[in-house]
Amino acid sequence: MKEYYIAIIKFPLLVTLSLVLLVTAFFGVALGSWFKLGLSGMEIFLFVSGFIILIVLIFGWVLNLMSTHRKIRPRRLEIFCRWMLYNVYYYFAKWLGKISFQKKLDIQESFLNFNNEMVLSAAAKVSHTNILLLLPHCLQRSDCTVRVTGDINNCEDCGRCGIAEIKALAKREEVKAAVATGGSLARKIILDNKPDVIVAVACHRDLVDGMRDSWRHSIYAVLNERPKGPCFETEVSIKTIEFAIKKFK
Template identity: 35%
Template sequence: MNNFLSPEKKRIFIFFLFCTSLVVISFIAFIWYISYKGLGEISSFLGLAFTLIVAIVGIFLFLSTIILVFTMISGKQSKLSIKLRGLVTKLLFPIVLKIAKLFKIDKDKVIRSFIAVNNELVLESVREKGVNNLLILLPHCIQLENCELKISHNILNCKKCGRCDIGDLAKLSEMYNLNIKVATGGTIARRIVKDTRPDLIIAVACERDMLSGIQDTYPLPVIGLINERPYGPCINTRVSVAFIEKTLEMINYRRQHERT
């Protein structure tokens, strides 16, 4: 996969995902250990049923991690691995972040590694299915801070003066008939997604907004591009329009929707 879709090495996330599985399985085993005796004293059937449930959860978690890691390394998707994306995104990732913190690993670095893995899983699944309703979601800070034009309702209101990336994105929107929306916050972004019901989102955001966006919109597939922040967070941020074009190419969108 191209480097711009993998802003950080996937192995950081894979390593912490393994650690998380071990911690969760150990925790489950601990709960079993302290509960089994008590339950066994009440009823041997209860003790056995509890052991069975604990064993199933533990094996499921272990196998899920193995399948996901195999998918990440080989790039070969299965329907199961697509479903498991939800398990990682919603349930395991918060624990992954906590464990990485114990190792004093920068949170943004782990999120970028997770985004690399997420992008790979999403890219493979949308390549198979194709994309009909694409939404490109941008943060408002991409627009030049002192530009007075209102582009949050319609990006084509931009006069394309070239002082920020909105101009080139507006041109791209015209060229490929793209649905590009600018969100002024998380609530607006969620509303746009709800109204649009896309089958793929290409989202531009900082690491933390991207993570919450991917978690909030699951099971919708999101390809995440991290914005550049040459002036610090939330002001005059940048995104490579070439990267967005390249992503359109990778999902075969460009060829299908280019205006003649």
């Protein structure tokens, strides 16, 4: 329970602390220069610019925190909020996590949880008809000769890996399911299907990279399990996928 709680709050905590450090450093330098020597025209310009950037950063972060509980409107503000999350705040958390010796995987997991909260809030009370379930190729048994990359329905339901169960779930819930072998194919599948929302299964790194790559899309992240090591016969909780699909329907 404690670990779950930490997995939830680590990312927002690191971003908030980064911003506090940034604000403290900014005012420390600005006020120090002011009292010591006074400020030249150029310094005033630089400090005013820095102050405006700080205001934008704080405003964007407050919006992001709000987005985990309510839908952000108008749409442009939502896009700004998302862009800041994937392209700015993620790096803040990564930076502070690095200098405070936090595990990279923990920060990524917390970031994915934060993203999921945001996606669920944005999707609340909205019924989505075009849901795409995007799966990694490593879920398939390594000795399976069937090619599921093109079409998951090619799976022959032998039950030796999770693909058969996921195929049945996709059929039952009437959602599209596709298996991608990498980022390029995943991008192509997204472009071809133009989904309202994506439920993506992958490892920490692939999910974070994929999300940052396709940040305009609503992507709910489901982490896979790797009992045999990375990228080899991975597993995933079908219940978690089902939970996500039902939330978006």
